[in-house]
Amino acid sequence: MVADAIRKQRDHADDKVPEHQPHTAQVQEIELKTYTYGQHLYDDMIEAIDQAKDFVYLASYMWKGDRVGQAIKDAVVRAADRGVLVCVVFDGFANFVVPREFKTFPEGIHVLRFPVLRTAVPIIDIRSTGRDHRKILVVDGRVGFVGGYNIGSLYADSWRDTHVRVTGAAVWELQNSFVDFWNRHRGARSRRPELPDSGTWRWNGSIHAARNEPSRMIYPVRGLYLEAIDRASQRIWITQGYFIPDREIKDGLLAAATRGVDVRVILPERSNHVLADVVAHSYFAELLEGGVRLFHYRDVMVHAKTMTVDGQWATIGTANIDRLSLQGNYEINLEIIDPDQAEVMEQIFRTDLERCTEVELDQWRERAWYRKGVERFLRPLQFML
Incomplete structure (x- = not known):
């Protein structure tokens, strides 16, 4: 931890990744847009959220309380103000140092802070181990995003990462992952809504989501x-x-x-x-x-x-x-x-x-x-x- 802290202090803030434009590919009737520059991704995520009419499902392992983090938060708040169902998940451990006020959302937004400890004996109860390391955004079931990018200004132009936007039937793969996780961990007595869980209306052999789920011991x-x-x-x-x-x-x-x-x-x-x-x-x-x-x-x-x-x-x-x-x-x-x-x-x-x-x-x-x-x-x- 000490070595990591010293290394981060010595990191060069001026080092940037190349600003390459996203790449697009057509997989049958599904469009895939692949990002290697974070700001391009965040711009498209905000645009998708601003166009939401029914729901926004957003999960991020890390969500920094900085310029980019605030821009994404403002977008989901705007969506909720329009009457859109907004459900947000972030990992409690990964965001431990993020200011509490930033992690506080208006009442109209449903928040699941994935707890650091979910049992008194996590080593024995392996179903209660594991962090929520996913990064998913699904809007209205029509567009979804997944990949390595967390939310934060550092990742916008100073980290080389990869994310993909999915448009078409394969969005169900991401939506289903979010819904299953939410319904399993929302808490039966909480005020968080149970999300509708539907099977896919169309099978697609070209795109499939593999999901690691410690609570079900599936990897x-x-x-x-x-x-x-x-x-x-x-x-x-x-x-x-x-x-x-x-x-x-x-x-x-x-x-x-x-x-x-x-x-x-x-x-x-x-x-x-x-x-x-x-x-x-x-x-x-x-x-x-x-x-x-x-x-x-x-x-x-x-x-x-x-x-x-x-x-x-x-x-x-x-x-x-x-x-x-x-x-x-x-x-x-x-x-x-x-x-x-x-x-x-x-x-x-x-x-x-x-x-x-x-x-x-x-x-x-x-x-x-x-x-x-x-x-x-x-x-x-x-x-x-």
């Missing part, structure tokens, strides 16, 4: 990654903010590289969590020796949670490749099987590579002895990350 996102890695025959391109693969994912990537698949991973040169960086580094030598190529994104934090395979498959969502995301928190990732969206993701990956430095095996082996020792000493802490 399909990990299986989504493993299945795609196992199927790969040409390339696996991954971008992750925190990359600490478990044994099965690590072995799957190494097996893919052995059979000739082009396996590449982009991750931050310095993330906002030094412990996660150190533990991630403990895997580098084995991955590099096995043919996996690693790239450090320079200057700014890359926080995306994406992967694309063989120009046919892609995922965008909230889950990192680490234990907390894959076997701990509430998460949601969209699985998209479509060459047009896969091409969008590959194009974004190629663009990101221009800001990256490849980690070379020979140089990595020559890093200082004390760094190797710290990595070896801290690696067992991966179960916490």
Whole structure:
């Protein structure tokens, strides 16, 4: 925690991400708009909320009380003033330091502050563990947003992240996730309304939401990654903010590289969590020796949670490749099987590579002895990350 605090003080506030325009792809009758610049995303989120007529469902792991956070809050307040049903979820732990007055909403807005502790013995009752790490916005069932972006000014132009807007039948995937979570955790005796829970009116094989739900002990996102890695025959391109693969994912990537698949991973040169960086580094030598190529994104934090395979498959969502995301928190990732969206993701990956430095095996082996020792000493802490 001390190291993280020192690192954040030394971060360069002037470092910005490139302002690339969103990419659009058509998947059957569904439109996907992929964002890599936060301010573009927030502008479209506010526009969608301002057009709401029936309901606004918004969940965000972190919601900062700054300029961007206030702009989103003002938008949902305006929607509620028009008579729109507004339901908001934010994680109590992640927003602990956010001012209490900012987390106070007008009476017309229904708020679920996901509690830090939901049982006296969370280690024993694993159904009551996990943070709500999702980032979802659904408006009127016609448009939905999901991805890695939290809400805050820092993320508007200084973090490299990925989010997607869905328009069409697949919005149900995001709406259903919000409704299920809300109805399960709203509290039977609370004044929060029970939301209508409907089945999908149209099945779609191209876009599917995988949802990790600790309260039901269901963790399909990990299986989504493993299945795609196992199927790969040409390339696996991954971008992750925190990359600490478990044994099965690590072995799957190494097996893919052995059979000739082009396996590449982009991750931050310095993330906002030094412990996660150190533990991630403990895997580098084995991955590099096995043919996996690693790239450090320079200057700014890359926080995306994406992967694309063989120009046919892609995922965008909230889950990192680490234990907390894959076997701990509430998460949601969209699985998209479509060459047009896969091409969008590959194009974004190629663009990101221009800001990256490849980690070379020979140089990595020559890093200082004390760094190797710290990595070896801290690696067992991966179960916490």
